[in-house]
Amino acid sequence: MSFWSVMNYVAWGLSAVLAYLIFSDFIRVELG
Amino acid sequence: MDHLPDLNASKEASSSSHLSKVLGPMHIWALGVGIVLVGQFMGWNFTIAKGGSLGSIIACWVIGILYISLIMFNTEMGSVMPEAGGQYSMAKYLLGPLAAFNIGMMLVFEYVMLAAADSLVVGEILKTISPDIQALPYIILSILFLTWLNYRGVHATLNLNIVLTGVAFITIIILLFSTKFYSPSESMIKLSEMTNGLPYGWIGILGAFQFGCWFYLGIEGTALAAEECRSTGRSLPVGAVVGLLTLIIGATITWFVSSGLVPADLLGVSTYPLFDAAVATGKPIVIQLLFVGTILACLASANGCIADSSRAWYSMSRDTLIPEAFSAIHPKYKTPYRAIVFLMPISIAFGFTGLLDQVITFSILSALLVYLLTAYMMFKFRRMYPIGSIDRGYIAPWHPFPALIVIVLSAATLFGMYFGYWTNLLAGFAFYLLASLWFVLHRSRSLDMSRFIAHGASYWPRPKGY
Numbered sequence: 435m436s437f438w439s440v441m442n443y444v445a446w447g448l449s450a451v452l453a454y455l456i457f458s459d460f461i462r463v464e465l466g
Numbered sequence: 467m468d469h470l471p472d473l474n475a476s477k478e479a480s481s482s483s484h485l486s487k488v489l490g491p492m493h494i495w496a497l498g499v500g501i502v503l504v505g506q507f508m509g510w511n512f513t514i515a516k517g518g519s520l521g522s523i524i525a526c527w528v529i530g531i532l533y534i535s536l537i538m539f540n541t542e543m544g545s546v547m548p549e550a551g552g553q554y555s556m557a558k559y560l561l562g563p564l565a566a567f568n569i570g571m572m573l574v575f576e577y578v579m580l581a582a583a584d585s586l587v588v589g590e591i592l593k594t595i596s597p598d599i600q601a602l603p604y605i606i607l608s609i610l611f612l613t614w615l616n617y618r619g620v621h622a623t624l625n626l627n628i629v630l631t632g633v634a635f636i637t638i639i640i641l642l643f644s645t646k647f648y649s650p651s652e653s654m655i656k657l658s659e660m661t662n663g664l665p666y667g668w669i670g671i672l673g674a675f676q677f678g679c680w681f682y683l684g685i686e687g688t689a690l691a692a693e694e695c696r697s698t699g700r701s702l703p704v705g706a707v708v709g710l711l712t713l714i715i716g717a718t719i720t721w722f723v724s725s726g727l728v729p730a731d732l733l734g735v736s737t738y739p740l741f742d743a744a745v746a747t748g749k750p751i752v753i754q755l756l757f758v759g760t761i762l763a764c765l766a767s768a769n770g771c772i773a774d775s776s777r778a779w780y781s782m783s784r785d786t787l788i789p790e791a792f793s794a795i796h797p798k799y800k801t802p803y804r805a806i807v808f809l810m811p812i813s814i815a816f817g818f819t820g821l822l823d824q825v826i827t828f829s830i831l832s833a834l835l836v837y838l839l840t841a842y843m844m845f846k847f848r849r850m851y852p853i854g855s856i857d858r859g860y861i862a863p864w865h866p867f868p869a870l871i872v873i874v875l876s877a878a879t880l881f882g883m884y885f886g887y888w889t890n891l892l893a894g895f896a897f898y899l900l901a902s903l904w905f906v907l908h909r910s911r912s913l914d915m916s917r918f919i920a921h922g923a924s925y926w927p928r929p930k931g932y
Binding site: 445453457459460463466 | 600796
């Protein structure tokens, strides 16, 4: 597996982290 | 391009009817050029596919005339609006709720599609590093990252946008000089060998108008900042006209370099034409600079688009044109967080398609419909408030000719869009028609006219004939 193939997974991972940060805060505010 | 009112400042602003007046001509230049400069890095080259190399440069200059005319009367109307919001605010007070709803929707989709196109180009240009790279995770990552920034209210400041815009523009100039165009013996520009003239004749020029808009689309957003100018009568027209001249010069350089380095049949379908031109020079430093310049221009533009589209959606909700749930403000970050989160998947979905020319076409169609309505508003504005009846920050010269030019050229561009993109044209019209039907048959019952018109009614005198 090449370096750039690994970077694809890193990009997916970062996207998942950002989605979690946005939606966890969104849900927290709405529940509040 | 964070010129719409900062929601953090809205409480302070509510105590007086104006936001703080801090913007000079340089800021207005950055506002106009910041979002639009990305049009030099991608999208404009589809003019070559539709009208050939010569059709492309003719479309570039003719559409430049459309935008010069547009910012003339747009600036006049923007300078007397009681609130920030550009054409949406104008429609509220000059045409009424249905037109305001449509213009609001069109502005939102103009910017949402532009953000999707920006992210799409970021994903595609990264693939040039290695064949192992996939575009999709980077398309989603760029939209999510910018959404997260905007959600937290730390979107790039105006001064940072000036820097990003300046750097991106300098990369175009460096590319130009790297070709040694000034030396007949050493020049890398081979216009006679690379270009293909007018393969579809004069009708091709009409077809090329469509993507010719991409060089300038969004420059009219400078009128959004009228309320925040130190001197509206000077800053706004000077900043907007200098911004437009920057784009016309930049567009001509872009066409000249790209058309002289890349064969027309390849250039007409490229996702990143300026980067392809840099690759054709064979100079590693120039290639790297244009790679960075393209990504910077895309991210700066997408950042501004997410900020603008969410604030337009928020304004429509606050005015009760769409459900009021969208006008909620985040308790900590003071951003229109529901509007930001709602528009994010739409951007991702259109970026996901990978169809750059069609995503751009929906943005252009939305903008052209706004221009037609804005030109009509100018006629109505001069009838309702003749010169001298209210204090104008700026008076557009030669009325009604600029408005007539915009109507004729916008209609011609819509006609030219029929060639090759008739399904997009029909789908766009159908979308706005269905949205209008929803508004008339359902939403208009919930419209609160006193809230909708309150700000303007307390600000302007009764118009002539009403």
